[in-house]
Amino acid sequence: MRAVRFHEHGGPEVLTVDEVDEPEPEYGQVVVDVEAAGVNPVDTYFREGAYPVPHLPFIGGGDLAGTVAEVGQGVERFAVGDRVYGTGLGNGMPGSYAEQAAAPADHIAHLPDEIDFIEGAALGTVGATAWQALVHHAAVDPAETVLVHGGSGGVGHLAIQLAETMGARVHATASPEHADDLEALGADEVFDYSRSDLADAVVDAGAPDAVVDLHMDQYLQFNTDVVNTGATVVGIGNDTAEGGFDNIGATKGKEVTFQFMSLFNADDLSAILAPLADLGARGELAPVVHRTYDFEDAGEAQRAVLEDSFVGKLVLEP
Numbered sequence: 092m093r094a095v096r097f098h099e100h101g102g103p104e105v106l107t108v109d110e111v112d113e114p115e116p117e118y119g120q121v122v123v124d125v126e127a128a129g130v131n132p133v134d135t136y137f138r139e140g141a142y143p144v145p146h147l148p149f150i151g152g153g154d155l156a157g158t159v160a161e162v163g164q165g166v167e168r169f170a171v172g173d174r175v176y177g178t179g180l181g182n183g184m185p186g187s188y189a190e191q192a193a194a195p196a197d198h199i200a201h202l203p204d205e206i207d208f209i210e211g212a213a214l215g216t217v218g219a220t221a222w223q224a225l226v227h228h229a230a231v232d233p234a235e236t237v238l239v240h241g242g243s244g245g246v247g248h249l250a251i252q253l254a255e256t257m258g259a260r261v262h263a264t265a266s267p268e269h270a271d272d273l274e275a276l277g278a279d280e281v282f283d284y285s286r287s288d289l290a291d292a293v294v295d296a297g298a299p300d301a302v303v304d305l306h307m308d309q310y311l312q313f314n315t316d317v318v319n320t321g322a323t324v325v326g327i328g329n330d331t332a333e334g335g336f337d338n339i340g341a342t343k344g345k346e347v348t349f350q351f352m353s354l355f356n357a358d359d360l361s362a363i364l365a366p367l368a369d370l371g372a373r374g375e376l377a378p379v380v381h382r383t384y385d386f387e388d389a390g391e392a393q394r395a396v397l398e399d400s401f402v403g404k405l406v407l408e409p
């Protein structure tokens with residue numbers, strides 16, 4: 092089968108399409124015929140060597156959608172031919188950028204017919220991250236206000252939709268050309284993150300009770316300044332928090348909870364993916380797929396996911 096691998100760590104140019112053996116399902120795994128594989132910033136961290144891989148060459152990619160081709164021992168919930176989608180591959184096990192991938196059963200869920208494979212491949216990492224941030228960590232209540240920094244991004248555009256579905260009022264920041272798209276996805280207010288009066292504008296629109304932050308180096312103090320007392324700020328980005336706090340007293344005074352998270356810590360990704368898929372099937376949320384790429388262009392897709400500005404997700408097709 093064909094798979095996108097890196098034989099050494101480096102830039103997007105180290106990705107090559109290779110002929111490799113098809114995977115065998117280990118205990119608790121299924122083998123999936125991959126119809127589409129989502130592209131995420133984290134895929135580039137493994138490629139660069141910032142995150143460890145067990146061996147080289149290595150198949151990258153964390154997200155997939157496809158049909159079950161083979162079921163390993165100990166797997167009860169899936170059968171050959173089931174439509175599935177999943178996340179969390181490529182971390183200690185071969186990834187999803189391949190015509191077939193072996194996936195632990197607790198990393199996948201059934202994909203309803205209403206969601207096509209390309210959307211399914213786009214949903215895993217970003218949907219599960221938005222879920223962990225808003226449902227698990229921030230426990231957003233209906234009628235609360237949520238601020239999503241970077242609402243145009245993969246995580247951001249799903250967080251907007253999930254927060255709206257939870258009944259929240261949603262503020263988002265983004266490059267100004269994406270404002271209309273994000274309002275169509277459910278944002279009540281969209282702010283250009285480069286405006287100098289951003290904090291005043293957010294507070295005037297309604298102080299947030301929860302914040303999804305993917306750039307902690309820039310927004311630690313900002314978040315404290317704009318939130319309501321008792322707010323939860325969920326930090327998902329990989330920046331160092333070197334911006335720090337100018338005024339730790341304000342953080343104390345408002346009793347702000349800062350919760351940093353890693354999706355890799357989720358006990359059972361399947362238990363997050365299943366309700367997300369239900370929401371997708373009911374039309375409550377849908378990943379926006381900005382562009383699809385062939386495997387041969389995986390390097391260009393990984394460059395674009397870090398460098399280009401667009402709404403939503405990039406997806407590879409074998």
Ligand SMILES: NC(=O)c1ccc[n+]([C@@H]2O[C@H](COP(=O)([O-])OP(=O)(O)OC[C@H]3O[C@@H](n4cnc5c(N)ncnc54)[C@H](OP(=O)(O)O)[C@@H]3O)[C@@H](O)[C@H]2O)c1
Nearest residue numbers: 132220241243244245246265266284305327352353354400
């Ligand atoms: N902790 C975890 O478990 C976890 C899980 C998933 C992702 N992540 C991390 O979270 C980050 C976002 O992931 P993603 O998939 O959403 O990435 P993405 O699709 O590349 O989105 C990046 C977003 O950042 C926005 N942005 C750029 N500069 C900004 C600024 N100064 N202020 C506010 N927003 C700014 C972009 O907005 P414009 O394009 O509109 O300029 C874009 O919406 C990545 O670092 C990723 O590795 C962590």
